[in-house]
Amino acid sequence: MDIEQRKRELVKEFSPMLRKTTTISKIWIGFLIAVIAVGFYALILQFTKGHIVTGMRDNVVWGIYIINFIFFVCLSYSGAFIAGILHFFKTPWKNSVSRIVEITTVLSIIIGPIFILLCIGRLDRLHYLFLYPRIQSPITWDIIAILTDLIGCFLYLYLTFIPDFSILRDNSDDAPKWRKKLYSILSFGYQDTTSQRERLNKITRIMSTMIIAMAIVTYSVLAWIFSLTVQPGWNSTIFAPYFIIAGLYSGVSVIIVAMYLIRKYYHLNHYIRKVHFVGAGIILLVISLLFGYFTFTEYFSRWFSHKTHDIELLETLFNRYFWEFIFANYIGVLVPIGILFFKKFRTIKSITFAAVIAILGLWFNRYLIVVPTLETPYIPIQDTRPEFIHYSSTWIEWALSFTGIAAFILFFMLIMKLVPIIPISGIIDQERKSKKIKPKIIL
Amino acid sequence: MKGKIFKLTYIASFITSLLISINCGAQEIDVSNYRMLYNFSTVKQHDNSRVLEVSFIARNKKSKKDKIPVFDAEIDFFNILNDKEVLLGTSKTSKEGIAQLTLPENQSYLTDEEGYFNFKAVFEGTAGLDGEEEELAIKDIxxxxxxxxxxxxxxxxxxxxxxxxxxxxxxxxxxxxxxxxxxxxxxxxxxxxxxxxxxxxxxxxxxxxxxxxxxxxxxxxxxxxxxxxxxxxxxxxNWGVFHKQDKKENNKLWSDAAPIWMYVVLTFMLVGVWANYIYTIINLFKIKKEGVNLELESKV
Structure with missing residues (x-):
């Protein structure tokens, strides 16, 4: 079969997904916009009234915003890591998941840092971070790392989109004018010639290596923001690798859930098959074992050392936060392991269920790293008002948190309206390699 | 459909219940399981004022670690001599179960023949708690x-x-x-x-x-x-000795300037990454140039 003909076929196959919006999709978009609107109202309240409308106070200065920040940023790094690995090692089944991973990476690195801005009481002084940076401070490292990583992720995502933009530009005759123009601009003159393809492959490959390294460095820096302090519960030598493993754990889980939803609602059973879920499930199993090992090591060494403040923290975790602790560190690890370990349990639904439990468990794990530590400081808390000692999140914080999730899903849906979720160029490349289609000769 | 709704409701309820801490509900305690510890003491302070203090705490009969302070209990403090009782003042117990009364230096007290001040702290009792009282005999020093x-x-x-x-x-x-x-x-x-x-x-x-x-x-x-x-x-x-630090602070992270190695490492890393970005962008423009040329050729 001729390449051009095959491209047309594929564009035709994916065009309903790109151009038609079903009633369910419209309802979903409406719901997501409503959630964002509530979040926007909460944001205005927070800006006008200050942090008093949140649960954050003098002692517990961080709440669920920072947890969402860590969660989204870790999602991004793990996405970048997985995308890089898939591309660099030319994984056979990468085509079905690579775009999901890449979109997850970029969206979460955009949404994540917004949450850190919500933690800042004096946003009017934000520019001081750039005007008077202290190169010795992990916060400065983090800002540099996040900005560099954001640009790198954007660049990498764009490189992987170019061949598809080119195919869509050449095969969207019946598309609206604006869409054609947009594809024409975004395809950046790519004509899929041999030299262009080789050049694009070369820079994509280099960028994939680069973002793997960037993911490790940036996520380590994020972990150091905590571990370079002497706070009980944070001052740990294994925090950087622990965060990287935790990031991969949540990243793989979110990708599995996204695969399940996209497969179900866009009827892509042909492209996203059980073998992909089983493959991702086995990776999740390995990571969950590693995550469980790191978690056990972290708490066991604290318990065994028997330092006063560490013991106080553990007592807080096992009393006030008992159920959250059990869910985060027992259910959140053992349930996914239990499901994924046995071959007969590895069905699409059960693997997705394991991934959902892992995501929730990891969110609580992050909560337990941040809040109980701030509630048990070295110097006794002077003011004994309960809201100063214990943190409890307000509806404003929850509204803005759900806004982050809603924005993530909404943008994901909008990107899927722009490019196919299964890369057409990837399918063409695969078929080209298996000699199913003949190359086009450009004179 | 019904089953699905039930399942979703069940999952949502389970997740919501996890968000609620186990200790957030109000707890009722059975007083009969607790022994009341009612201690009366006095402190003469540096300005010669005197503090009368009652510590009122309920301790579990089975677990000695389980102690609950009695809050808001009204304590009457008396100076007594034989049958005479002079009310010195009244105080309520704090959240820590402590009631205090401070008496000034010039406070006059009833003194017995041996020179002792006799104090009494009385809790009248409530519907749920029995009354308590304790006496104290102190010589002034x-x-x-x-x-x-x-x-x-x-x-x-x-x-x-x-x-x-x-x-x-x-x-x-x-x-x-x-x-x-x-x-x-x-x-x-x-x-x-x-x-x-x-x-x-x-x-x-x-x-x-x-x-x-x-x-x-x-x-x-x-x-x-x-x-x-x-x-x-x-x-x-003014007998304190100021110990001047002999050793210079070596942790450069807290000093005004970062150590040189940090500048070197950060510069190498950032230059390496950004050079790669620039290289990628240059190649992108080369791809574009080739595309534009091809388009022009095809038009010609």
């Missing part, structure tokens, strides 16, 4: 704290005596005393000894740092004495 340098030796001298009804001072004998200095969070004990012939002398160490001005607060404390109760006296003096 006067402490004088002298801080002086004798032959260049920093010396702490404590004089302790009682005064009888004829205003005659009688030195006290064999009373335990603690010499402490004040710290940020608590007092640090320097020496424990006992008063003989109404006096106690102690050579103050020369290596104790003071506050920013070198000031130290020295305490002499009689702690839980059967005859005199608790008595504190304090004086502040």
């Amino acid at each position: 006067f402490i004088e704290l002298y801080l002086s340098e004798i032959d260049s030796v920093k010396t702490v001298l404590v004089k302790a005596f009682t005064i009888d009804s004829l205003r005659v001072e009688t030195p006290v004998e064999e009373v335990d005393i603690i010499i402490s200095i004040g710290g940020m969070l608590s007092k640090m004990t320097l020496e424990e000894g006992y008063i003989e012939n109404g006096e106690y002398e102690f050579e103050f160490p020369t290596d104790i740092p003071g506050d920013v001005n070198g000031d130290l607060t020295v305490y002499s404390i009689i702690d839980d004495h059967k005859e005199f109760g608790n008595v504190n006296k304090k004086e502040t003096i």
